[in-house]
Amino acid sequence: MRKVVAQAMRGLCAEWANSCKVAGTVCIVLLCLLLECCGQPSVHEPVTLTLLDEWPNKTFGEARQQELQEFSRETGIRVSLLPSPESGRQKLVLWRELLGRGASGPDVYAVDVIWPGMLAEYFVDLKPYFTNEVPLQFPAITAAYTVDNKLVAMAYHPDIGLLYYRTDLLRQYGYREPPRTWDELEIMAARIQAGERAKGKKQFWGFVWQGAADEGLTCDALEWQAAEGGGRIIEEDQAISVNNPQAIRAWQRAAHWVGSISPPGVVGYREWDSLNVWVAGDAAFMRYWPSGYVDSQAAGSPIRNKFDTALLPGGKAGRVGTLGGWGFAVSRLSAHPREALELVRFLTRRDVQVKRFRVLSLPPTLPELYNLPEVREPNPRFNLLSQAFRTVVVSRPSNVTGKKYQDVTDAYMQAVHSVLTREKGAPEAAAALEKELVRITGFKKGPPPGGSAQ
Numbered sequence: 510m511r512k513v514v515a516q517a518m519r520g521l522c523a524e525w526a527n528s529c530k531v532a533g534t535v536c537i538v539l540l541c542l543l544l545e546c547c548g549q550p551s552v553h554e555p556v557t558l559t560l561l562d563e564w565p566n567k568t569f570g571e572a573r574q575q576e577l578q579e580f581s582r583e584t585g586i587r588v589s590l591l592p593s594p595e596s597g598r599q600k601l602v603l604w605r606e607l608l609g610r611g612a613s614g615p616d617v618y619a620v621d622v623i624w625p626g627m628l629a630e631y632f633v634d635l636k637p638y639f640t641n642e643v644p645l646q647f648p649a650i651t652a653a654y655t656v657d658n659k660l661v662a663m664a665y666h667p668d669i670g671l672l673y674y675r676t677d678l679l680r681q682y683g684y685r686e687p688p689r690t691w692d693e694l695e696i697m698a699a700r701i702q703a704g705e706r707a708k709g710k711k712q713f714w715g716f717v718w719q720g721a722a723d724e725g726l727t728c729d730a731l732e733w734q735a736a737e738g739g740g741r742i743i744e745e746d747q748a749i750s751v752n753n754p755q756a757i758r759a760w761q762r763a764a765h766w767v768g769s770i771s772p773p774g775v776v777g778y779r780e781w782d783s784l785n786v787w788v789a790g791d792a793a794f795m796r797y798w799p800s801g802y803v804d805s806q807a808a809g810s811p812i813r814n815k816f817d818t819a820l821l822p823g824g825k826a827g828r829v830g831t832l833g834g835w836g837f838a839v840s841r842l843s844a845h846p847r848e849a850l851e852l853v854r855f856l857t858r859r860d861v862q863v864k865r866f867r868v869l870s871l872p873p874t875l876p877e878l879y880n881l882p883e884v885r886e887p888n889p890r891f892n893l894l895s896q897a898f899r900t901v902v903v904s905r906p907s908n909v910t911g912k913k914y915q916d917v918t919d920a921y922m923q924a925v926h927s928v929l930t931r932e933k934g935a936p937e938a939a940a941a942l943e944k945e946l947v948r949i950t951g952f953k954k955g956p957p958p959g960g961s962a963q
Contacts, residue, residue: 556848557587559615563835564593572868580855586848597621597724616843617852622653622834623907625661626914632838636660638850646874649902654836656908662836663857664874669897670732670821670830673795677815687819694822698770701793715770717783718796722926725780727918728831729796730925733759735903738826740957742921743906748955752943760928760935767929776929799894803870818890820901829903913949920945
């Protein structure tokens, strides 16, 4: 392995010399692996696993280190936590490079919910090893990590799109509950925005979301169109369904938001951009993930105790939220598969999830945990999350498109973005996207399911 990693270091560092941020991370990870190799313990010393994980922030990294220390105390197995790039796209490039090199490490990889179809060949099928645990998880989440009946990863951090709303402003403007439909959201957002601007808040907006040509836009736009019965872009039967009247109308409505109830710059917003506007108190509504609750409720936040969360508004086909999140997968080439499986079992274990919730407020993957007083009482919104994971999940077409998903989502987000920026009309963009998806996948055109948002 040392030779393989050393060769990978030389190749990657040279190959990516023009991409400093990613190249730096790649070289750091490979150097860590090489050092692990050079210092291989004798047969009498403890096994050391390497874990390549997502590091969204310092708090998360510190919490993960504490979990790994507890695992080591329980099992005697050491774990070296490796760094990763910031963006999901950069992470995927690094994961592919490492797995494609055929090295025996890392042993365990954190896997985005949209990656199993792209990376399944590199990982152990976990289904035989987690026969008791799998039935206890939310079925929709388990399905997202399953490819051709192979369980690629065990979920540990589920996510779903939610609506954040200002409870104080809704009361002031005479609304008793958050909007149930996108039409209601438009009306409420416009009225609250006009009222707040009349008070002198010229930078106040009705609704913020993620409009940059990035994966966040794929998530948002899928919610808009699926709620109207516009399908999942590509259906489970491989039908390319995106060019339909319902999807087109949903895109047109979102384009109308830009510059009216949403900032003109929303077409460049990523997650943190929308969250910053929201936490500053400059928006009535926001589409975001559950993790936004922590920042919104932090000490010193201008909107602390002035907001709540709800299911996203719906349309003719109901209310939906795009599934997100992360799971853990075991490398097929790991030199320590038994110990790696132990690590995954520990990190997805019931009691570890409860402790993780207390530290990070991350939603558990097990429905039963949402009924525990220590989970439910500090976070009443978790009742909503349990409902969301059970009933309103819509998944991106990552598993059905497999290794071609990145090309599919790139084409989709660019098409929607062209509508939001008014570079193209929605019918023109949808027709061109349909042709492009046929070219990318080789699948045939077809209609979305009969009015179903699922």
